[in-house]
Every structure is written in C-alpha cells, then in structure tokens.
Amino acid sequence: MNYMRTALLSLATAVAGFAADPALLRMIPANSPFLAGIHADQIKTSRFGQFLLNQLKSEEANMNKFIDATGFDPRRDLTELIVASSDASGKGKSVVVARGRFDTNRINAFASTGGAKLTTYNGVQVMSGGTEGGKSGWLAVLDNVTAVAGDQDSVRSAIDRYKGAPGALDAATLARINELSSRYDAWMISNGVARIADDIRNPQVGGMMNNNLFQSMQSVMGGVRFGTNVELTAEATMRSEKDATAMVDVIRFLAGMLQMNSQNDKRAAELATLLDKMQLSSSGTQFKLSLTIPEETLEGIVKPVSSGAKAKVTVI
Numbered sequence: 001m002n003y004m005r006t007a008l009l010s011l012a013t014a015v016a017g018f019a020a021d022p023a024l025l026r027m028i029p030a031n032s033p034f035l036a037g038i039h040a041d042q043i044k045t046s047r048f049g050q051f052l053l054n055q056l057k058s059e060e061a062n063m064n065k066f067i068d069a070t071g072f073d074p075r076r077d078l079t080e081l082i083v084a085s086s087d088a089s090g091k092g093k094s095v096v097v098a099r100g101r102f103d104t105n106r107i108n109a110f111a112s113t114g115g116a117k118l119t120t121y122n123g124v125q126v127m128s129g130g131t132e133g134g135k136s137g138w139l140a141v142l143d144n145v146t147a148v149a150g151d152q153d154s155v156r157s158a159i160d161r162y163k164g165a166p167g168a169l170d171a172a173t174l175a176r177i178n179e180l181s182s183r184y185d186a187w188m189i190s191n192g193v194a195r196i197a198d199d200i201r202n203p204q205v206g207g208m209m210n211n212n213l214f215q216s217m218q219s220v221m222g223g224v225r226f227g228t229n230v231e232l233t234a235e236a237t238m239r240s241e242k243d244a245t246a247m248v249d250v251i252r253f254l255a256g257m258l259q260m261n262s263q264n265d266k267r268a269a270e271l272a273t274l275l276d277k278m279q280l281s282s283s284g285t286q287f288k289l290s291l292t293i294p295e296e297t298l299e300g301i302v303k304p305v306s307s308g309a310k311a312k313v314t315v316i
Helices: 002-015 040-044 047-054 057-070 104-113 152-162 171-183 203-209 241-260 266-276 295-302
Strands: 034-038 078-085 094-100 117-121 124-128 138-143 146-150 186-191 217-225 229-238 279-283 286-294
Touching: 034 171, 040 047, 040 078, 047 295, 057 104, 094 152, 104 117, 104 124, 104 138, 117 152, 124 152, 138 152, 146 152, 171 186, 171 217, 229 241, 229 295, 241 266, 241 279, 241 286, 266 286, 266 295, 286 295
Parallel strands: none
Antiparallel strands: 034 078, 034 186, 078 094, 094 146, 117 124, 124 138, 138 146, 186 217, 217 229, 229 286, 279 286
16 A cells, blocks of 8 residues: 555655634544644754654655645645543554545545555545455545545544544633643543553662553653753643652652663763753642753754664655
8 A cells, every 4th residue: 555655755855823623623632632733834844843843764765655646745734733631551453533634636636546445435435445344444535625534433423523523622622722732742641541551661660660650650641842942841630749759859860860870871861961951840739841942952862863864764
C-alpha cells in the first residue's frame, strides 16, 4: 500500500496562535482519552520547524513525486492536525483530522493508480488498502480543505458528523482544547495515564514506583510554543496532594540521574543542564512543570549524531 505510506509520510513531514478549528473538533469522537493538536502552519514557519524540514532532505525525491501526482505539498498546504485516540497512552485506535489545501480529484486518482480500493460512504469517496471489513485504515478527503484518516469505524463517525450529525465533544473538553490551542503551537490532553510507569525500567527508580506514583496521574495536559526560546509546559492532576508533592521529588531525582550519567555524552549533558533549570511545583493535587529551551540548543540535541548523517524517516 505505497500510496498510504506516502500519505502518512506527508503528514509526518508537516508534523515535523489560533484556537483549534471548530470544524475539525466537531469530527472528533466523544470521550477520547487522548487528544493532541498541531498548528502545522505556525510550526513550519518557525526556525525549529525549518530545521526539522531540512533533516528530511533524504526523502525529497519521493516527496516531489508525491507532490507532482497529488498537487499536495504538506510543507506548504497543511495547516492543522488534530489526533484522537481510544487509549490514554495514544497507542489505541486513532483518527486524524486535518485542515489544509487538497485537490480531491488528483489525490483520489493517485490513490486509485497506487492500488487503493475506492469506496463511497455517506456521499464521500474513501480510500482503503484492503477489503471492506478488513483491518486496513481509511483515508478520505472530504472537501478541498478537510481530510480524515483512521480506522474504519472512526472515519465513518467523523464523516457522519461532517455531514451534519451532532458534534461529540462535551463543553468542558472543548473549552480546555480552546485554551491550550490558543496558547501553544502543539498541545495534548491525556486522561487516565496508567502506562507511564510501565515504560520506566531503570531499577534505581523502581523503589520510587512502589506506590504506583505515575499511575496516580488522573490527567495530563500541556503544550509547546516555538520561537527563539522553545517553551514547554505540562500539568498533571494527581490522586492526592501527597502524590503531587512526591512527583516533584521524583522528576528532580530523574533529572539528577541523567546528569550523573551524561559525562561522556555531550548532547545528554546539554539536556541534563536544561532539565536542571526546569521549574517544578505542586499546589493541591496539581503538579506543574515548565521548561524553556533556547532554539539553537534544541537543534543541537536533536541533530543527527554526525554532521554527515542523513535523517531517517520510518513509516509504520
């Protein structure tokens, strides 16, 4: 399914303010434990956004072929993405809604010649890589500014809401999204974060996890704003005041461990120095973190190991 791989790569390239678009939010499923959004138009015009795009030069030939066939250049035409997942870790079934500039006829023609199956659902032409009822995802360009991709059920529901079915998100969630998306270039909300501790394997941290501290997070939200200084903030609602206070100590401990183990790694040492300056606090059941990173320092941290190394893009 080369056409689907190319389409996903295009989105990944762009990923690499204004509040979230209400028309996109209308298509998001209710009670999604994980939500995230990206103002691609704002990020790609920032210095760091340009840096990320430059790291993808090795894919330029394939990208140009895709652009010639579809008329869609994600570096130019994609403006906003919103992702919703059925799992709080962001690893469950997901749907992506996008705002941009799309040539529907050329994209559908490209998908057809690339081996995609074209079907129609509720008046919308849908692209898939397998038979109806299979496990392959759906991708649909709804009009010249809106597209949606994801598992079949999620895309069907998104199309129904696009066609006029009632929006699914509750008022409280919409208000929280509007607040975050107005402040940040990229934002996220995750409720019931229960898997973070599973990803921490260091035995020195194990004792601090005996009380399932990370699993006591009831929700996490935050965002990133790009500029001369890249600003990152996160806020977690913990199970109790004691857990919120303990989280401050745990994050400080982890930052200290990184410092001790970074003597032979320049980039790790730079990151450790930055983490030493991050602001940590707790108030009631709220844990807060904020970090400011000079843009040029962030470039140095994410740059390939050697100046001659080419960035590699992996598409699942």
